[in-house]
Amino acid sequence: MGERLRQGCSLGVIASLIERTFAAMLPHETWSVRVGPGGGDILALTADERELTAHMAPRRAAQFAAGRREARAVINRLGYPVAPILRNSDGSPLWPPPLKGSISHSGGLVAAVAGYDPALLGIGIDLEAMGRLFPAGAGDLVFNQDERQPRWPCPSFPYRLFSAKEATMKAMRQATGLRLGWEEISIRAEFPGQRFVPNILHQAYAGGHSVIGGVTTAHGFSVAVCAVFNLAQSTGKTDLGPDARV
Amino acid sequence: MGQLSNEEVFSVVKKHLTDICEDVDPAAVVREASMKDLGASSLDIVEIVSCSMRELRVRVPRAELSKLTDIGGLVDLLHRVGAA
Numbered sequence: 001m002g003e004r005l006r007q008g009c010s011l012g013v014i015a016s017l018i019e020r021t022f023a024a025m026l027p028h029e030t031w032s033v034r035v036g037p038g039g040g041d042i043l044a045l046t047a048d049e050r051e052l053t054a055h056m057a058p059r060r061a062a063q064f065a066a067g068r069r070e071a072r073a074v075i076n077r078l079g080y081p082v083a084p085i086l087r088n089s090d091g092s093p094l095w096p097p098p099l100k101g102s103i104s105h106s107g108g109l110v111a112a113v114a115g116y117d118p119a120l121l122g123i124g125i126d127l128e129a130m131g132r133l134f135p136a137g138a139g140d141l142v143f144n145q146d147e148r149q150p151r152w153p154c155p156s157f158p159y160r161l162f163s164a165k166e167a168t169m170k171a172m173r174q175a176t177g178l179r180l181g182w183e184e185i186s187i188r189a190e191f192p193g194q195r196f197v198p199n200i201l202h203q204a205y206a207g208g209h210s211v212i213g214g215v216t217t218a219h220g221f222s223v224a225v226c227a228v229f230n231l232a233q234s235t236g237k238t239d240l241g242p243d244a245r246v
Numbered sequence: 247m248g249q250l251s252n253e254e255v256f257s258v259v260k261k262h263l264t265d266i267c268e269d270v271d272p273a274a275v276v277r278e279a280s281m282k283d284l285g286a287s288s289l290d291i292v293e294i295v296s297c298s299m300r301e302l303r304v305r306v307p308r309a310e311l312s313k314l315t316d317i318g319g320l321v322d323l324l325h326r327v328g329a330a
Contacts, residue, residue, distance in 0.1 A: 057274050060285040091282065106287050128289055137296035138289065141308060166288050181312035 010219040011035045011109070017218045018111065018125075018225060031115030031123075032077040033225075038108045040065030046084040063110065067093070067103040070112035075099065078114060092173060102170050106221070107131060113225060119233035121209065124170025126163040128222045134158035142182045156222060160215045161187055163224035167213055168198040175209065175228035178202055198226065208232070255302065255325045259317060262297040266290050277318030295320065304328045 015035040039062040042053055049068055053061040071093065072082050083096040095101045100123045101114030107129025115123055139148065139158055142165065152158050164187045169180050186199040196213045213226035250258075260275045267286050274284055281291050298320075299306060304327045314320050 055279075056283045057271065057285050059269055060283050063285065091280070106289075126288070128287070135289075135293045135296065137300055138292040141292055141296050141299075141311070162289060162292075179312055181309050183308045184312075 011037075014109070014111070014127075014218045014221055014223060017216050018113070018223050020216075030078075030117045030120075031113065032074045033111065033113040033125075034070040034073050034077075035109060035111045035127075036066060036070045036073075038063055038066050038105050038110045040067070040069045040110075044069060048084050048086055052087055063105045066110040067105060067112060070110055071095075071101060071103055071114065074101065074112050074114045078116065080116075090173065090179065092170065100174055102167075102174070102225075104166075109221065111223065115227075117229075119229045120227060121230055122171040122173070122175030122228040124167040124172070124174065124224075124226045126166035126170070126222075126224045128159050128163050128166075130156055130159045130217070130220050130222055134162070138162075144183055144186050147187060156217045159222035160217065160224065163222045164196050164198065164213055164215045164226070167215075167224040167226040168200075168211065171213075171226040171228045172200065172211070176205070178205060196224075250302070250325070250328060252321060252325045255298075255328070256317075256321045258301050259294065259298050259321055259324070262294045262301070263317075266293050266297070275317065277321065278316055280316050298324060302328055 015033060018033045042050055042061050042065045045065055045068055053064050056064060068085050071085050075082050080099060086094045088094050093101065093103055095114060098116050099114045100120055101112065102123050102125040103110065103112045104125045104127040106127045109127060111125055111127045113123055113125045133155060142162060147161060165182055165185050168185050172178055172180055180202055184202040186201060187196055194214050194216050196215060198211055198213065200211065208231050210229040210231050213224055215224035263275055263281065264270050264272050267290055270284050281294065295311060302324055304324055306323055306327050310323055
């Protein structure tokens with residue numbers, strides 16, 4: 001009972017932190033986020049969705065079902081008809097148009113975000129459980145020279161950097177179709193400010209977008225969201241405001 | 247890396263995968279599987295690649311890693327770089 005209460009409290013805190021971090025990017029009525037337990041019932045999936053789990057390990061299938069459960073709740077909250085959420089060829093969720101969205105799993109939780117805005121081309125979310133020190137070798141593989149530090153200012157710092165990169169990869173893939181590598185995204189790391197602006201270094205990337213993100217930590221999790229807007233259609237609501245650290 | 251066979255490289259990757267993702271069924275780790283579908287998180291995958299590279303004493307260009315879709319692709323890449 002106590003554990004369930006604690007988990008319920010964590011879910012609510014993490015969800016509200018994501019909402020707060022994301023609020024400056026989109027008008028509140030055009031997006032929604034949900035955080036829930038990371039295990040779901042595959043029998044609650046549609047037949048088409050269940051087919052996608054056929055080759056998954058049981059744990060992954062339960063994660064998949066949880067992600068779809070939270071995604072459906074988000075779609076419902078936005079007032080759109082609930083439809084199957086299948087998969088793109090790269091494995092990312094295929095959101096019913098005109099919605100853009102993202103799902104992330106880690107440490108027994110799942111987070112889903114979706115939104116609709118005429119200027120919004122992609123949203124990415126990344127959730128990471130910070131249950132141990134960030135693995136040193138992983139940092140060498142993921143972080144660019146200008147992102148690495150001889151000594152991290154705090155243990156959560158590399159997690160936030162990693163989450164920011166992952167969320168940016170997802171948002172950019174949805175917006176442009178580009179599959180970016182870790183070395184092709186550079187994050188100006190000025191945490192504890194919550195906002196970040198990624199620099200996209202991919203050769204084929206032509207620009208024309210406003211790419212902004214927010215990252216935070218709560219209850220042992222690092223959470224980042226990133227949104228990609230069409231600069232030509234942007235109406236200024238992507239302005240990060242006075243506390244932007246860019 | 248000495249002249250390890252493709253199968254030996256696969257064993258190294260499999261060992262790190264099952265060490266890092268403790269609840270993965272070793273029997274489910276096959277070349278055609280994706281680490282994501284076995285339940286590995288993004289950070290788990292980075293760590294598996296990093297530990298495999300360290301044990302095999304190879305360095306793979308980071309740009310190559312983002313193109314991989316399954317375990318077999320990673321094993322082939324590590325094997326090819328190690329043999330070069």
